[in-house]
Amino acid sequence: MGHAEASVGGERSGTARAQSGVSSSSLRRQNLSSILTMIHMSGPASRSEIGAATGLARSSVAGLVGELETVGFLRQTRAVPDGRPGRPSPVVDVQPESAVLAFEVEVDSLAVAVVGLGGRVLSQRRADRAHDGGSVDQTFRDLGRLANECQSEADHARILAAGVAIAGLVDHRSGRVVSAPNLGWEGLDLGTEVGSACGFDGHIAVRNEGELALRAESVRGAAQGCRDVVYLSAKVGVGGGILSNGHFIVGRAGLGGEVGHLPVNPDGVRCNCGALGCFETEVGERTLLARAGLDPNGGRGETAKLVARASDGDDQALEAFATSGRWLGLGIVALAHTFNPEKVVLGGLYRSGFAYVVEPINEVLAERSFPTLDGLSIVPSDLGDAAPLLGAAELAFDHVLADPMGFASSD
Amino acid sequence: MGHAEASVGGERSGTARAQSGVSSSSLRRQNLSSILTMIHMSGPASRSEIGAATGLARSSVAGLVGELETVGFLRQTRAVPDGRPGRPSPVVDVQPESAVLAFEVEVDSLAVAVVGLGGRVLSQRRADRAHDGGSVDQTFRDLGRLANECQSEADHARILAAGVAIAGLVDHRSGRVVSAPNLGWEGLDLGTEVGSACGFDGHIAVRNEGELALRAESVRGAAQGCRDVVYLSAKVGVGGGILSNGHFIVGRAGLGGEVGHLPVNPDGVRCNCGALGCFETEVGERTLLARAGLDPNGGRGETAKLVARASDGDDQALEAFATSGRWLGLGIVALAHTFNPEKVVLGGLYRSGFAYVVEPINEVLAERSFPTLDGLSIVPSDLGDAAPLLGAAELAFDHVLADPMGFASSD
DNA sequence: AGAGGTTTGTAGCACACATGAACAAATATT
DNA sequence: AATATTTGTTCATGTGTGCTACAAACCTCT
Structure with missing residues (x-):
């Protein structure tokens, strides 16, 4: 609650x-x-x-x-x-006709949904995004088109607010994208851009997809009812979100919960952030694929292959997951000591491969008997790839729920 | 605020x-x-x-x-x-006559104060605590005696509530000490014990000293007015506290902010928590003294000597501080990525040695250019050793301030 | 020194909101 | 069919803040 x-x-x-x-x-x-x-x-x-x-x-x-x-x-x-x-x-x-617009900007896809009160998805569209990204303008044209389609399908919905999930760092006081390296964006006023792209002039809130995925999980997913949760999601990069005592960690400039660059291994690989052995370089998609002898830049196809091999009992695949699991465990230890959470929810790559990482993680936790780790449970994401989009909807709803009459219709 | x-x-x-x-x-x-x-x-x-x-x-x-x-x-x-x-x-x-009782239980000392509204210290007593700790009963007898002396000196004060700072893990829902290895305590109902020791039957709140030191710094010290602060204090152990968006991180069982056992160096020394290369083993007092060629278990005397040598330009002392500073920097990076704080406040050992660690820390931060680190300032504690005791007073005041009439006098 | 402008305290009334009691309505139980 | 139980509805009541006058205290300008 x-x-x-x-x-x-x-x-x-x-x-x-x-x-x-x-x-x-x-x-x-x-x-x-x-x-x-x-x-x-x-x-x-x-x-x-x-x-x-x-x-x-x-x-x-x-x-x-x-x-x-x-x-x-x-x-x-x-x-x-x-x-x-x-x-x-x-x-x-x-009345689910009272709804919000939810947007998601991923590295390889774009998505829009109209979500009604109570969390019912009234309409939804997803489109691929060119790997080179295409122009920024093209992205917003695509988002605008998807939004129009969604609104046409849910034509009885009354849009109250909007939320945007993005795979990058957002200063959510201003709605500006501080840095989204995987998208190649920087300093973009995303809220305003999305608003003009889809012709919505109400309140548009923008946040990092990690926080929003956690939002969704905590309202209707694996972390329902929890007040202290850490969410970790690994795709190309590693993102996350943190809920502490019912409050989302946001930080001074809204950049909190950026766990991808936690230093976990001083002897590790150099990360594009300039450091050695970031969480992201140790447990991210590329490293995992490389460990399994697959193409590090293969994307979805290769990760699917990896999961399939692990499921077939392939030793190299299982060992790759196990190694990542141990580093994942170390990162979880760090986060658990600082937050003493009730649950850690794993999304992205480690949701698909949950069965192959949960034991190494729990072994790392077991090696360290410390009160902050007592009763900590590691669970897979419930909502999967839908989480960021649903979280964007919940973010939008937050404004409505905080002051319903501010969004009241006249009829 | x-x-x-x-x-x-x-x-x-x-x-x-x-x-x-x-x-x-x-x-x-x-x-x-x-x-x-x-x-x-x-x-x-x-x-x-x-x-x-x-x-x-x-x-x-x-x-x-x-x-x-x-x-x-x-x-x-x-x-x-x-x-x-x-x-x-x-x-x-x-009216500073409306006051609270503040207690502090450190490894080597005990302290009690009567603090009036507005933060004025009306009376204060500190006593050494035997290094072996003596019996638990003896500790509470000493606390009771100090409390009586303080109340006699501030005899016009009206005690509304009490707060206790302790160098250990506290489940503050129950007020129980989960684990205080350096004191040798476990499972003690500290709030009740302190209450009966000093004859106070009002509300007594108990928290970890790290959180309370931060509380004091954020109300009247180096972090005044900040809503996002990380506090780190190294003595024998390494403790800390975290304020995020104006909320103290507490965690599910009240064990949040326990940064002492952050894993920073997988190749490091074995910690008594079972892990390798904990933050505490890399930047704690013993390691620092050992690096400087001093007696690791020398306590205050040796740390004073270390600071004096560094101040005289002794290379080994300066290098010891620099090494600790780099590990400290690594821990700060981890915390900054997760919290995006405005300030990091250093207490304990690294307050005295602030001048010798601040540059290595800032170098580590500079090596990593990441938005979460932008504008982060490292500052020394303002209140020093008094912080935990003053923070315990602020903790007690929190209850009074939240519902003043619940503590109103009849006259 | 006096007039006028400005800010604040005080008192009384008006307004908004939640509450509780009394009564009516709808259901289960005997 | 009668009774007990739970809930909806209505209306008077109490609490708490806001607003409007008006008075008080201060400054500045003539």
């Missing part, structure tokens, strides 16, 4: 004070937010359940739900007897 | 729902908390400044400040003309 971060904390910076004083209106905003967030995250609930969960009085819940229904976020279905005594309570559910 | 964390988030766990609904009374609690927190953190302010900072109306501020004055937290001094036009606003300041 509850990582609808207070928008105040994240947005303001510098001189402007916190404006920490609250008045009656923010009280109602908070209660509307609580109820809508609860239904969005946990699914339909009866009005009495809402009351129990929030601690609000019956009459208050009625008023709040009624308002959220009027503006198109919730709907109430007729009460159905459930076998228990007492008058049945109407069931409250989302 | 707002790391009076909402007590709700930290305390509840498991099945009990968030009770996210809020009512008028919590509204007032929040506003009282905002004002008191502001004065406690930032010092005296005029009533109109309070209004500007919180966004509350003049009449609301008057009522809130009046209530906080009645119950003994604030006081208003007569308005003084300041040269600007308009009626002068009364200056609001804390």
